[in-house]
Amino acid sequence: xxxxxxxxxxxxxxxxxxxxxxQLTNLAKADPIVYTDFKxxxxxxxxxxxxxxxxxxxxxxxFNVTKPLEWSxxxxxxxxxxxxxxxxxxxxxxxxHGPFVVxxxxxxxxxxxxxxxxxxxxxxxxxxxxxSGISQSIDLNHPWLSHVIVINGSSEIVYxxxxxxxxPPIISILSLGNRTYYTPDIPLNFTVNEAVSQISYVLDxxxxxxxxxxxxxxxxxxxxxxxTVYAKDLAGNTGASETINFSVKVPFPTVPVATASxxxxxxxxxxxxxxxxxxxx
Numbered sequence: 001x002x003x004x005x006x007x008x009x010x011x012x013x014x015x016x017x018x019x020x021x022x023q024l025t026n027l028a029k030a031d032p033i034v035y036t037d038f039k040x041x042x043x044x045x046x047x048x049x050x051x052x053x054x055x056x057x058x059x060x061x062x063f064n065v066t067k068p069l070e071w072s073x074x075x076x077x078x079x080x081x082x083x084x085x086x087x088x089x090x091x092x093x094x095x096x097h098g099p100f101v102v103x104x105x106x107x108x109x110x111x112x113x114x115x116x117x118x119x120x121x122x123x124x125x126x127x128x129x130x131x132s133g134i135s136q137s138i139d140l141n142h143p144w145l146s147h148v149i150v151i152n153g154s155s156e157i158v159y160x161x162x163x164x165x166x167x168p169p170i171i172s173i174l175s176l177g178n179r180t181y182y183t184p185d186i187p188l189n190f191t192v193n194e195a196v197s198q199i200s201y202v203l204d205x206x207x208x209x210x211x212x213x214x215x216x217x218x219x220x221x222x223x224x225x226x227x228t229v230y231a232k233d234l235a236g237n238t239g240a241s242e243t244i245n246f247s248v249k250v251p252f253p254t255v256p257v258a259t260a261s262x263x264x265x266x267x268x269x270x271x272x273x274x275x276x277x278x279x280x281x
Contacts, residue, residue: 041083041107042066043153045129047114048160053194055235057121057164061090062114063129063155067107083107083151086133092117093125099132120162130154161194168239169194169231176227176244184220184250190229190241198232220248 045063048054067083085105089098105111113129132152175189188201200208203217204225217227225248229241 041131041151041153042068043129043131043155045127045155045158048127048158050158051160053161053163053234054120055163057119057162059117059120059160059162060114061117061127062112063090064113065107065111065131067109082137083135084133085111085131088113088129088131090130091128102133122162122164124159124161126157126159128154128157163194163235166235166237168237169196169233171229171231171239171241173227173229173241173244176246178245180247180249181220182249182251184248185216185218186220186246186248187214187216188227188229189214192231192239194233196231196233199229200231201227201229203227222248222250 043063043065045061047060047062065085065088083106085102085107087099087101088111089096089100091097100113102111111131130153132150134148135151136148170193171190173188173190175187192199198210199213200210202208204227208230224245226243226245228243230238232238
């Protein structure tokens, strides 16, 4: 009798499992409006900044994984999505670090991770953060039904530069050359290869003029001139551009000449008038 009861229990358990399996399958194929795609987790690197330059060999690395707000449950959406991060990892210059296990840490809104990267060599580096775990969707109307899926995702790749050596910035003047300009106002356009804290220029050996960026040299006098642009990077290294030698030759104004010609004609006419008057006498 005991063996019969045990066998019956086993059969009922198998039948229940089969039915549950069918229901789980149907849940997985539910309407997308109801069934949430858990792969839409947002993972973003907040430090280092994209294309940033750091003048220390130690750089703080941090990223966060965020669950979208629209995952909240309601009467129209009876499925209660729960996300549990299992591990996080990152790839630095192609080398994988981790995974670092975060077991039974339910993601309600945002998960943050940070680490200090040490002994970085000078040059360009790249980082990519990743997460991996599971999510469970429970039907609030039928708590015994649930669907578990594996979730994973990666951030965008962030490139950054480490520069600990005293390397000055490189400045290139674009708008000026070693030639003659026929205007007293000339644009000064240039490029700098990195972020800087100060920019200035020296014209004709005079005092340095601080500027915010591209500018225009105004009121230049006739004759020879020279200019050099300087820039100081965030590490305090100062670089100088090539010195450009040029000349300015402003054309003689045409309006005063025309006025002078008119005056000459007037004087000449007056002279002829006096001459003819004298002949009459």
